[in-house]
Amino acid sequence: MSMEPRRPDPQQTWTAVDGYFNGLLVEEDAALLAAVAASEAAGLPPHQVAPNQGKLLSLLARVHGARRILEIGTLGGYSTIWLARALPEGGHLVTLEADERCAVVATRNLERAGLAGVVEVRTGPALETLPQLEAEGAEPFDLVFIDADKPGNPAYLEWALRLTRPGSLIIGDNVVRDGAVTDELSTDPRVQGVRRFTERLGAHPRLTATAVQTVGEKGYDGFVLALVTG
């Protein structure tokens, strides 16, 4: 009987590596931990960004000097807290959430984090709340984080372009779909939503973008980062 050396389980390795870097680099304080706990207690799905991705969002917002941030897809407000904490004095974040229950949990989590005066949670399908923002004459957003239903991504990109300015950043989460993004014949509307989104990002004359694959405790995924150039 041959004794093949046992290969490490990739998922276990990714989780251990996330744990190593998060332990040294990513501070999840009481408010962030409480936001996750309260979301779980309320029965919300554990679809928030990983801690290191939350920190990445926060760092991108800070490097960019974002003063106005728009988030599409709030869930329990975990990514919202990371992003809102990156804002300078006087900064503002609007986060859009379709599900009333999520919006209630997020509002409480944001209050607990001391961010009630900085963040506005708007409840309703984003394709209703985005036109409202435009109709109200909202000032351009410096950063848009798209993290809601993936079939909606192409439409959210068009709205993001209407609500930003040259120099704004647009970030889209969960674009790898466990690798299924390469499957042009996929019948999954989330995969097709991400594919149309990526095609538009690549072809749009006002955008330059890239996509990065990630692995970690949340599995195999990735995000896109786009700069509004004109």
Ligand SMILES: C[S@@+](CC[C@H](N)C(=O)[O-])C[C@H]1O[C@@H](n2cnc3c(N)ncnc32)[C@H](O)[C@@H]1O
């Ligand atoms: C992946 S979760 C957001 C996670 C959150 N950004 C975080 O990292 O903490 C996606 C959220 O989008 C919301 N959503 C789904 N469809 C939506 C829509 N049409 N308009 C607004 N929000 C929507 C879902 O209810 C869910 O809370």
